[in-house]
Amino acid sequence: MDRKRMEFYAALGYRPPSASGASPDDCELSPLGLEDVSALRERFLGEPEGVLERVREELGAPVSEGAFVHALQDLEQSLREPEAALQALRQPAFRARASASLPPDFRFPLMTPEIPIDPSRTKFEPVADLRGWLLFSGKAWLHGASRQAPFRRHGDAPSASGFRYALRAPTPGHPVEVALFSQFGTGEYPARYIARQLVMRGERLDCAVHLGGVPYAGRQGEFDAHMAEPLEPLLPVTTLMTLNASVEMRSGATPFFRYLDERRGASRAKQVQEGSYFCLASERFQLIGLDTAYFGAGRHQEPALLGWLEAVLEEGRARGATNILLSHGAPYHDRVSRPTGLLEDLHALAVRRSWVDLWCWGSAPNGALFDRAAALPFVGVSVGHAGLPALKAAPGLRSPAPLRFLETRSRFPDETALRPELGNNGYVSLLLHADGTLGLQFLDWMGNVRCTASLARDGAGPLLLETFAEGT
Numbered sequence: 001m002d003r004k005r006m007e008f009y010a011a012l013g014y015r016p017p018s019a020s021g022a023s024p025d026d027c028e029l030s031p032l033g034l035e036d037v038s039a040l041r042e043r044f045l046g047e048p049e050g051v052l053e054r055v056r057e058e059l060g061a062p063v064s065e066g067a068f069v070h071a072l073q074d075l076e077q078s079l080r081e082p083e084a085a086l087q088a089l090r091q092p093a094f095r096a097r098a099s100a101s102l103p104p105d106f107r108f109p110l111m112t113p114e115i116p117i118d119p120s121r122t123k124f125e126p127v128a129d130l131r132g133w134l135l136f137s138g139k140a141w142l143h144g145a146s147r148q149a150p151f152r153r154h155g156d157a158p159s160a161s162g163f164r165y166a167l168r169a170p171t172p173g174h175p176v177e178v179a180l181f182s183q184f185g186t187g188e189y190p191a192r193y194i195a196r197q198l199v200m201r202g203e204r205l206d207c208a209v210h211l212g213g214v215p216y217a218g219r220q221g222e223f224d225a226h227m228a229e230p231l232e233p234l235l236p237v238t239t240l241m242t243l244n245a246s247v248e249m250r251s252g253a254t255p256f257f258r259y260l261d262e263r264r265g266a267s268r269a270k271q272v273q274e275g276s277y278f279c280l281a282s283e284r285f286q287l288i289g290l291d292t293a294y295f296g297a298g299r300h301q302e303p304a305l306l307g308w309l310e311a312v313l314e315e316g317r318a319r320g321a322t323n324i325l326l327s328h329g330a331p332y333h334d335r336v337s338r339p340t341g342l343l344e345d346l347h348a349l350a351v352r353r354s355w356v357d358l359w360c361w362g363s364a365p366n367g368a369l370f371d372r373a374a375a376l377p378f379v380g381v382s383v384g385h386a387g388l389p390a391l392k393a394a395p396g397l398r399s400p401a402p403l404r405f406l407e408t409r410s411r412f413p414d415e416t417a418l419r420p421e422l423g424n425n426g427y428v429s430l431l432l433h434a435d436g437t438l439g440l441q442f443l444d445w446m447g448n449v450r451c452t453a454s455l456a457r458d459g460a461g462p463l464l465l466e467t468f469a470e471g472t
Contacts, residue, residue, distance in 0.1 A: 013220025061126030182362025185214030191387030211362030212245025212328035292329030
């Protein structure tokens with residue numbers, strides 16, 4: 001590949017497999033080349049609405065025809081003249097059009113010069129960084145994803161774990177703390193500050209679960225820089241689990257599975273995960289992670305996995321444990337009354353039998369807490385706001401389940417007038433208490449508590465949302 005073009009890719013954050021320790025014959029999604037751009041342009045000219053629909057679905061944003069044409073032309077020009085494109089990137093990269101700089105007195109307790117904050121960066125924003133999304137994800141949209149890595153099944157594991165692992169039992173005064181976060185793997189400053197919070201919790205944090213999302217395409221370099229590096233200090237003291245997502249499948253999940261192996265090898269005592277689904281269980285609680293990407297985006301239809309899940313849920317219910325389901329795919333979406341394909345897949349387990357008490361998912365780009373409903377007999381938590389930029393959610397959101405909390409703040413405090421269109425980034429802390437109750441905290445990337453909630457069950461009855469309160 002042309003050296004200048006490789007320098008252009010690298011300036012936008014791309015690291016080829018050989019540069020990150022992977023063998024040359026490993027499969028991961030490569031960036032678009034000139035021939036691919038030409039093919040994408042021809043497809044767009046032939047079926048413009050079909051191409052735009054695919055881009056909008058992948059990015060979750062209303063990309064206009066004009067924005068798409070401009071990004072495609074800009075990308076083609078950049079690949080034809082990479083030296084000029086490199087010069088333009090040094091202006092510097094990903095600057096917002098409007099002036100956006102931190103006020104001199106902007107401070108918060110966790111702020112550190114080691115994680116600089118540049119409000120003008122627009123990397124990963126669906127429209128402002130459309131060129132980047134096309135360059136680094138477009139080959140999957142054009143030709144399909146890379147060849148899939150072999151799937152790992154619980155019955156084939158080298159160990160006898162069955163992908164089931166022990167979770168510490170909480171004791172009075174010492175609850176089990178679990179951090180839940182998703183769409184984290186961007187390397188941008190909100191994600192870095194969330195990682196800083198997790199690391200500072202130290203040994204108090206029993207478990208951290210990433211519910212998937214390493215853009216642009218789940219490459220090895222993206223895992224190395226945006227997952228392994230910021231979360232490495234957790235490994236000696238905290239069990240880190242990671243779910244698969246559709247973006248990771250663009251590179252066939254090869255880097256995803258390699259990341260599991262590297263992590264387990266680095267700190268085997270705490271890092272136990274062998275495959276893309278798991279159960280962490282104690283007598284009173286079960287954390288059950290699903291793969292809702294490998295066999296179809298947002299689906300869980302593979303018979304062996306359904307059988308495994310049914311057995312795990314049934315065992316938990318039989319001993320009176322609280323079943324907490326974790327997935328990247330969502331059971332429902334706001335503004336859409338009908339259930340998702342994932343809820344249809346798990347309807348018998350989650351709805352008809354009511355074996356799921358709490359369901360947490362990572363595909364929606366906002367933090368939210370939903371109460372039970374007659375047709376949705378579980379408490380729902382959306383945690384997909386750790387790293388990706390998304391438009392600020394508007395109050396009054398309609399949803400299939402009763403909405404108790406929605407993160408509606410901007411990324412920066414209102415008084416700064418910085419990027420008011422961007423939503424706030426954050427994660428969830430889940431506390432599992434010895435008496436069987438649960439506590440929830442939504443925290444933002446600066447460490448502010450945005451919402452607290454408590455959940456409990458009455459004997460063998462359903463898990464109920466008892467209290468919730470928004471932070472100041």
